[in-house]
Amino acid sequence: MTARLILSWRKYRFLLFELIKRDFKVKYKRSALGMLWSLLYPVLMMCVMALVFRNVFRFSAPGVSYLSYLMIGLTLFNYYSEASNLSMSSVVANFSLLNKVYLPKYIFPLSKCLFVGINFLLTLLPLYAVILLTGTGLCWQHLLLPYDYLCLLLFTLGMGLALSAAAVLLRDLFYIYGIILTIWTYLTPIMYDLNSIGSPRLIALMKLNPLYHFISFARTIMLFHRTPGPGQFAACALSGVLALLIGASFFRSRQDTFIYYC
Amino acid sequence: MLDSWMIEADSLSMRFNLGMEKSLSLKQWFVDAALRKHKAPQEFWALRDVSFTVGRGEVVGLVGSNGAGKSTLLKLLAGVMKPTRGHVRCSGSICPMIELGAGFDPQLTARENILLSGAIMGYSRDFLQSRFDAIVDFSELHAFLDVPVQNFSSGMSARLAFSIAVQVEPEILIVDEILSVGDTAFQRKSAEKMRAMIGGGTTVLFVSHSLEQICGMCSRALWLDHGVLREEGPSQLVCAHYRSAALGQPVPDAPEEELC
Numbered sequence: 395m396t397a398r399l400i401l402s403w404r405k406y407r408f409l410l411f412e413l414i415k416r417d418f419k420v421k422y423k424r425s426a427l428g429m430l431w432s433l434l435y436p437v438l439m440m441c442v443m444a445l446v447f448r449n450v451f452r453f454s455a456p457g458v459s460y461l462s463y464l465m466i467g468l469t470l471f472n473y474y475s476e477a478s479n480l481s482m483s484s485v486v487a488n489f490s491l492l493n494k495v496y497l498p499k500y501i502f503p504l505s506k507c508l509f510v511g512i513n514f515l516l517t518l519l520p521l522y523a524v525i526l527l528t529g530t531g532l533c534w535q536h537l538l539l540p541y542d543y544l545c546l547l548l549f550t551l552g553m554g555l556a557l558s559a560a561a562v563l564l565r566d567l568f569y570i571y572g573i574i575l576t577i578w579t580y581l582t583p584i585m586y587d588l589n590s591i592g593s594p595r596l597i598a599l600m601k602l603n604p605l606y607h608f609i610s611f612a613r614t615i616m617l618f619h620r621t622p623g624p625g626q627f628a629a630c631a632l633s634g635v636l637a638l639l640i641g642a643s644f645f646r647s648r649q650d651t652f653i654y655y656c
Numbered sequence: 657m658l659d660s661w662m663i664e665a666d667s668l669s670m671r672f673n674l675g676m677e678k679s680l681s682l683k684q685w686f687v688d689a690a691l692r693k694h695k696a697p698q699e700f701w702a703l704r705d706v707s708f709t710v711g712r713g714e715v716v717g718l719v720g721s722n723g724a725g726k727s728t729l730l731k732l733l734a735g736v737m738k739p740t741r742g743h744v745r746c747s748g749s750i751c752p753m754i755e756l757g758a759g760f761d762p763q764l765t766a767r768e769n770i771l772l773s774g775a776i777m778g779y780s781r782d783f784l785q786s787r788f789d790a791i792v793d794f795s796e797l798h799a800f801l802d803v804p805v806q807n808f809s810s811g812m813s814a815r816l817a818f819s820i821a822v823q824v825e826p827e828i829l830i831v832d833e834i835l836s837v838g839d840t841a842f843q844r845k846s847a848e849k850m851r852a853m854i855g856g857g858t859t860v861l862f863v864s865h866s867l868e869q870i871c872g873m874c875s876r877a878l879w880l881d882h883g884v885l886r887e888e889g890p891s892q893l894v895c896a897h898y899r900s901a902a903l904g905q906p907v908p909d910a911p912e913e914e915l916c
Contacts, residue, residue, distance in 0.1 A: 409775040416772055420763045494758050495777060496735035566681040653737050654672065655680075 402498050409497070413505040414512070421513075432513055436472060437520045440465050447585045455587050458617040459528040466616055467584030467609050469514075469521045474550050474605060475575050477510035481554025482561050482571060489656040499649045500642075503554040511547055525616060533619040539612060541627070545634035546608045552637030555645040562648070562655050582606055604633035662828055662859040663710040663733065667742040670703040670728050670883075702728040703883045705742070710828075715860040717874035717891050719867065719898050724880040726863050730830055733861065748827030748859070751777075756817035756835065762806035766797060766816055769805050773820050787823045794849075795819035796842075811838045818846050822853060829853060829860045834869060867895040 422428050440461065447453040448460055455463040484502035491497065525532070561567045582605050591597050600606060607629040614622045703725045710716050720726050731737045732744055759776035760769050770791055774784040792798055795815045805813050814837035834850050836843035854860050854873055864870055870877055870891055877891035879898050887894050 405778070408781045409778075412772045412775040416761055416764060416768070419768065420761065423763060491759050491776060493731075493736065497776065563680055564682050564685075566683055570682065650738050653731075 406498055406501055410501055410505055410508070413501065414509045417505070417509040418512075429516065432516045433520050436465070436468055436517050437524075439468055439472075440524070443468070443585055453586050453590075455617075459530050462525050462528050462530045462617060463587075463613065464585055465521050465524045466612050467582070469517050470546060470609050470612060471579065471582060471584055471605060472517070473510060473514040474546065474553075474608075475579075477507045477550045478553045478557060479571070479575070480506040480510060481550075482557035483568065484554075485558040485652060486561055486565070489652075492652060493656045499652060500555065500645060503558045503645075504551065507547060507551045507554050511543075511550075514543070530617060531619070533615070535615040535619065535621050538615060538621070542608055542611045542630060545630040548634030549604055549608070549637045552634070552639070552641030555638075555641035559645045559648040559652075562652050578603075578605070582609065584609070604629075604637065607633055660711060661709040662712050662714075662746065662748055663708075663861065664745045664747075665706055665708050665729075665733075665742070666744070668703050668706045668729070668732060668739045668744060669701065669741040670725070670732065670737070671740040672700045672702055674698040674700045701883050703732075703739075703880075706880070706883075706885045707742075708878055708885065708888060710859055710861060713857055713859055714876065715854060715862060715874045717870035717877040717895075718861060718863045718880065719865075719870060719877055719895060720880035721902060723882075725883040726880055727832070729880065730832060730861070730863065733830060746828055750828040750830065751824045751826030756814060756821055756837070758817075760805055760813065760817065763804055765802045765804050766808070767801045769816070770820055773817070774823075777821070777824075779823070783823075791816075791819045791823060794822070811842075814838060815842055815846075822846075822849050825858075827858060829858050830863075831860060832863045834864065834866075867899055871895050 425431060427434070443464055444461055447464070454460050481503035484506045485492075485499060488502050492499065524530075557567070557571065564570075581600065582603055583600070588597055588600060588606070591600070607626065611622050611626050611630050614620050614626065706725075706729065718726055718729070728737070732739050733746065734750065759773050761772060764772060770788065771781075771784055775781075779787075792801065795818075797812060797816055800808065800812065805816070808816070818835065818837050831850065831854060834847055836847040838846065851873070854862060860874075862870065862874055874891040876889065877894035878885060879887040879894050881901075887897055
């Protein structure tokens with residue numbers, strides 16, 4: 395199993411590289427602003443949300459800059475939502491290929507997660523711009539953030555594998571998942587503070603959301619300049635590894651049947 | 657005797673469930689459940705118990721009418737599908753020339769698509785870089801290398817796809833019809849290239865509806881009829897039997913002279 399995986403990796407890493415390169419070329423070709431779009435989009439989103447939630451609903455995050463608070467949540471959540479969405483459609487979109495040549499099918503969701511992941515590094519630029527401009531400041535704990543991103547990547551990959559295999563069976567999953575993502579946005583404390591919710595039972599329930607842990611890990615470092623506790627480290631690792639294990643085993647059990655749905 | 661065969665198919669069977677699969681949606685599922693519609697699986701055996709071997713360097717033809725299971729058999733050999741029963745073994749690198757232009761992205765230029773499409777067909781980066789000039793030369797598209805493929809005419813993109821596909825030096829070549837693409841000059845050039853590949857000493861499994869081509873190029877032929885291997889033998893004999901069965905005529909006395 396491991397030996398097969400290594401062999402397949404050796405043979406197909408060039409294809410993986412080419413697929414990711416293709417996505418970048420297609421994304422930034424023929425757009426006048428090019429990469430600037432990737433930088434502008436989160437900033438614009440942040441501005442609109444800050445306007446609405448701070449001034450209209452009077453939300454705030456106690457003791458820290460609300461703009462930074464919002465921006466961290468948005469950046470991480472946007473990665474998840476874009477990568478999982480693209481992964482979900484990646485297998486169905488490549489049916490014509492799977493019908494012709496043998497390819498390891500996991501390469502499609504994997505390439506999408508990595509493509510959005512590399513693009514995510516670009517969106518860190520506006521995030522850090524906001525952090526510096528709002529006077530939130532830096533600290534050595536920022537070096538722990540790659541751990542957070544890695545766990546988020548594993549989680550997203552697991553979800554992407556599961557979703558892409560499920561989308562082969564249920565073609566209307568594309569619409570259903572769009573609705574789920576919208577609901578998920580509001581259930582994740584991106585624009586509000588979890589502790590502002592009155593009911594402790596509701597808070598406990600909302601902490602079951604894996605995305606909450608990835609965002610809260612980043613906030614502990616970036617906003618409060620503290621090292622996350624062992625519980626936070628464990629929650630991130632557990633969410634990532636568990637999602638990947640479940641997603642990968644579901645994908646594996648289904649992948650030989652994809653061809654019948656082409 | 658391990659090396660005596662290149663392809664070994666051992667009692668291959670392939671079952672499809674017609675009507676059960678494809679275009680399933682949650683909405684449809686609810687509608688069916690509400691109307692108490694129960695879709696019975698309608699089994700269809702595309703291949704039944706097909707066994708054969710292809711020896712090293714042999715050129716074997718595959719004949720059969722539409723729906724006989726030829727494409728399914730090729731897909732099983734290429735590893736695109738897994739058989740319901742039985743197994744297939746190929747001892748050597750296999751190149752299915754089943755479809756051209758696998759994975760062209762219309763927004764990318766010809767230069768970029770050579771790399772992408774080549775990667776999808778399983779070529780390595782070094783191999784593609786060493787063959788890049790040969791691909792461009794064969795396609796004769798030097799002037800259009802940096803044009804997005806979506807701006808190509810269909811003939812031009814077929815030429816590019818063909819030029820990429822014929823760069824392989826596989827140990828087993830699977831050919832689904834001799835392809836001739838492009839304009840008259842390129843059609844002749846591409847057909848000649850494919851004949852050269854088939855005659856080049858590699859093991860070939862060749863599917864065609866042109867019995868003349870099968871007779872001319874293959875020493876042995878397999879005849880698939882409704883998923884069953886009906887006959888296997890010298891290509892001229894098999895082609896003669898297949899033709900008379902297809903046309904509903906008795907077997908002619910001297911098929912060799914009449915056919916080929």
